[in-house]
Amino acid sequence: MTSNLVKSYFRMDKLPHIWCPGCGHGIVTRAVIKAIDELELDKDKVCIVSGIGCSSRAPGYLDFNTLHTTHGRALAFATGIKHANPDLEVIVITGDGDCSAIGGNHLIHAARRNIGITAVAFNNNIYGMTGGQYSPTTPTGDKGTTAPYGNIDKGFDICKLAQAAGASYTARGTVYHAQLLTRLIKNGILNKGFSIIDAVSVCPTYYGRKNKKGDAVKMMEWLKDHAVNVAAAAKLPEEKLAGKFLIGELYHNPQPEYTEEYKKITESLRRG
Amino acid sequence: MTNRQAKLMQGNEACLEGAIAAGMRFFAGYPITPSTEIAEGASERLPLVGGKFIQMEDEIGSMAAVIGASLAGLKAMTATSGPGMSLKLENLGYASLTEIPCVIVNVQRGGPSTGLPTSPAQADIMQARWGAHGDHPAIALYPNSVSEAYSVTVTAFNLAEKYRMPVILLMDEVIGHMRERVVLPDENELQIIDRTKASVPPEEYLPYKADPDGGVPEMPAFGEGYRYHVTGLIHSENGFPTTDAEKTAILLNRLMKKIDNNLDDIIKYQEDSLDDAEIVLIAYGSTARSAKSAMDMAREQGIAVGLFRPITIWPFAEDKVKEIAGKAKKIIVPEMNLGQYRYEIERAAAGKCEVIGINRADGEIITPEDIFEKIKGVL
Ligand SMILES: Cc1ncc(C[n+]2csc(CCOP(=O)(O)OP(=O)(O)O)c2C)c(N)n1
Numbered sequence: 217m218t219s220n221l222v223k224s225y226f227r228m229d230k231l232p233h234i235w236c237p238g239c240g241h242g243i244v245t246r247a248v249i250k251a252i253d254e255l256e257l258d259k260d261k262v263c264i265v266s267g268i269g270c271s272s273r274a275p276g277y278l279d280f281n282t283l284h285t286t287h288g289r290a291l292a293f294a295t296g297i298k299h300a301n302p303d304l305e306v307i308v309i310t311g312d313g314d315c316s317a318i319g320g321n322h323l324i325h326a327a328r329r330n331i332g333i334t335a336v337a338f339n340n341n342i343y344g345m346t347g348g349q350y351s352p353t354t355p356t357g358d359k360g361t362t363a364p365y366g367n368i369d370k371g372f373d374i375c376k377l378a379q380a381a382g383a384s385y386t387a388r389g390t391v392y393h394a395q396l397l398t399r400l401i402k403n404g405i406l407n408k409g410f411s412i413i414d415a416v417s418v419c420p421t422y423y424g425r426k427n428k429k430g431d432a433v434k435m436m437e438w439l440k441d442h443a444v445n446v447a448a449a450a451k452l453p454e455e456k457l458a459g460k461f462l463i464g465e466l467y468h469n470p471q472p473e474y475t476e477e478y479k480k481i482t483e484s485l486r487r488g
Numbered sequence: 489m490t491n492r493q494a495k496l497m498q499g500n501e502a503c504l505e506g507a508i509a510a511g512m513r514f515f516a517g518y519p520i521t522p523s524t525e526i527a528e529g530a531s532e533r534l535p536l537v538g539g540k541f542i543q544m545e546d547e548i549g550s551m552a553a554v555i556g557a558s559l560a561g562l563k564a565m566t567a568t569s570g571p572g573m574s575l576k577l578e579n580l581g582y583a584s585l586t587e588i589p590c591v592i593v594n595v596q597r598g599g600p601s602t603g604l605p606t607s608p609a610q611a612d613i614m615q616a617r618w619g620a621h622g623d624h625p626a627i628a629l630y631p632n633s634v635s636e637a638y639s640v641t642v643t644a645f646n647l648a649e650k651y652r653m654p655v656i657l658l659m660d661e662v663i664g665h666m667r668e669r670v671v672l673p674d675e676n677e678l679q680i681i682d683r684t685k686a687s688v689p690p691e692e693y694l695p696y697k698a699d700p701d702g703g704v705p706e707m708p709a710f711g712e713g714y715r716y717h718v719t720g721l722i723h724s725e726n727g728f729p730t731t732d733a734e735k736t737a738i739l740l741n742r743l744m745k746k747i748d749n750n751l752d753d754i755i756k757y758q759e760d761s762l763d764d765a766e767i768v769l770i771a772y773g774s775t776a777r778s779a780k781s782a783m784d785m786a787r788e789q790g791i792a793v794g795l796f797r798p799i800t801i802w803p804f805a806e807d808k809v810k811e812i813a814g815k816a817k818k819i820i821v822p823e824m825n826l827g828q829y830r831y832e833i834e835r836a837a838a839g840k841c842e843v844i845g846i847n848r849a850d851g852e853i854i855t856p857e858d859i860f861e862k863i864k865g866v867l
């Protein structure tokens with residue numbers, strides 16, 4: 217049964233999608249279109265830009281101006297689009313590897329510029345598309361096909377990384393907390409500057425199997441049991457938060473937006 | 489802006505002015521000698537003409553931003569040199585496959601790697617043809633003077649827009665930094681080509697629909713109501729990925745035929761005293777200036793020397809070189825690299841006449857005397 221939401225925003229003739237049964241990426245994609253729908257954005261003005269990965273395949277299924285770029289570079293392409301035409305609503309769909317490994321430089325600089333782009337990182341803690349190698353968000357000790365003895369790297373917190381670099385909005389949701397995720401994406405789009413939503417997803421095929429996390433349902437239950445909303449966390453003692461992770465709006469501090477600042481220069485020159 | 493007066497200009501500056509005259513309204517770059525003046529100039533000039541400049545975090549990002557801006561409807565350019573050019577290649581390939589018009593200026597310096605940052609070279613000739621992975625079409629142009637840096641940049645944009653592809657503008661440190669008196673053409677006299685916008689309503693539009701025999705698809709901008717998909721995966725005419733062998737072949741053939749069917753339109757060159765020439769110099773960019781002087785020196789001594797100067801480096805002026813090889817006794821190819829274009833010329837000459845290189849890759853230019861000596865040596 218296809219929902220009206222899917223019918224209105226998916227390119228129905230491009231389905232079925234490539235994702236595995238139980239993959240979390242479909243839930244994040246739905247949250248993106250639900251946010252767009254609730255904000256009643258003009259489809260013709262929405263650009264969805266992605267890099268390379270299972271997650272980055274999402275734009276192909278969506279009925280907007282869509283751009284599937286090179287691995288890690290989505291934010292740089294998106295920067296060109298937004299700067300060239302600030303009237304466009306530019307949303308980036310990216311993976312944890314795409315945005316924090318190969319695309320890490322573009323991420324911190326898009327955040328630093330506070331350019332009006334909303335990035336949704338489909339974070340499944342693994343390189344899904346290439347078959348389960350560890351990524352910069354694979355927890356220390358976990359396994360990947362290139363970490364057969366356990367990963368000794370430390371993981372990135374994508375939200376902290378972006379905040380430190382200058383993003384004006386950061387939030388984390390999960391595929392278990394789908395309604396919250398929609399709300400977070402919506403608020404990210406409403407924020408004028410650079411917003412990033414770390415959307416914790418699940419990859420039962422590789423991350424799940426390699427780390428004996430069970431099937432998709434088990435992995436979703438794990439998310440339910442380990443995610444703590446920031447508001448609730450504020451009232452909890454430290455020891456209750458051990459092993460948990462925060463969800464919700466983590467940071468929101470409106471700052472001058474890049475293309476608006478550029479426009480000011482252009483206008484002052486015109487007057488001058 | 490009507491601009492008839494003579495001006496003293498630098499090559500890099502003329503390139504920027506040519507770009508703006510051609511309609512360039514977006515520049516993304518990352519500083520690198522000897523191209524930096526182009527970015528500096530763009531940061532100052534573009535906001536004055538309603539355009540956009542951005543200094544990106546690296547050359548990969550610059551190339552990506554240029555492609556994004558072009559899709560959003562602006563004529564876009566970036567400029568770099570050796571190490572930066574290597575980084576552009578990833579997304580240059582993307583622009584070739586997705587057919588996004590843009591211009592990439594490479595003011596060549598000594599390489600490989602960081603090489604000789606402030607010295608001239610012409611060692612990225614083969615990179616301009618084959619740098620990006622996979623079979624792809626290529627157009628590369630190479631001016632030899634400040635005034636040509638202006639006019640050839642206009643041509644670069646016209647070809648990029650007409651054939652919907654990235655066009656490389658090669659210069660070298662000498663051309664980029666040289667100052668010459670130039671008389672810029674009146675902007676009203678320039679022929680400016682813009683990409684073809686969609687001629688059909690959105691429901692009938694297919695982003696990659698074109699005559700399989702080298703046709704160029706129509707290109708509305710993002711935001712104009714067409715809502716199409718662009719991917720660096722092999723795609724069919726609807727823009728969506730395919731792995732179908734036949735569709736792949738159709739796409740790649742069409743991309744190559746955009747060039748192969750239009751060689752007369754794309755290939756530009758200058759011929760000088762070829763009619764009676766027994767020795768023909770084939771040279772491009774700043775080295776062609778030395779070649780011209782060497783030719784004049786030889787002619788004064790009654791030696792029948794001619795000069796063929798390709799302005800279009802790629803596609804290669806194969807027929808013309810074949811014709812020269814059929815008539816001349818010797819071809820001399822001076823170039824500031826270890827013989828890159830000479831390989832191509834030898835291939836076209838196919839043994840019909842001897843092809844001799846004069847090569848330097850030590851950061852020094854090839855002088856008229858170097859070439860003149862060689863001419864006398866091979867007599
Ligand atoms: C330059 C480059 N390097 C490597 C690859 C191979 N590659 C494709 S997808 C991918 C990882 C994707 O992982 P992630 O971004 O986490 O997305 P996921 O597939 O997990 O959704 C890699 C390494 C590539 N396409 N391009």
Ligand code: SF4
Nearest residue numbers: 235236239270344419
């Ligand atoms: S490999 Fe993992 S991330 Fe990719 S589609 Fe399958 S479950 Fe999803």
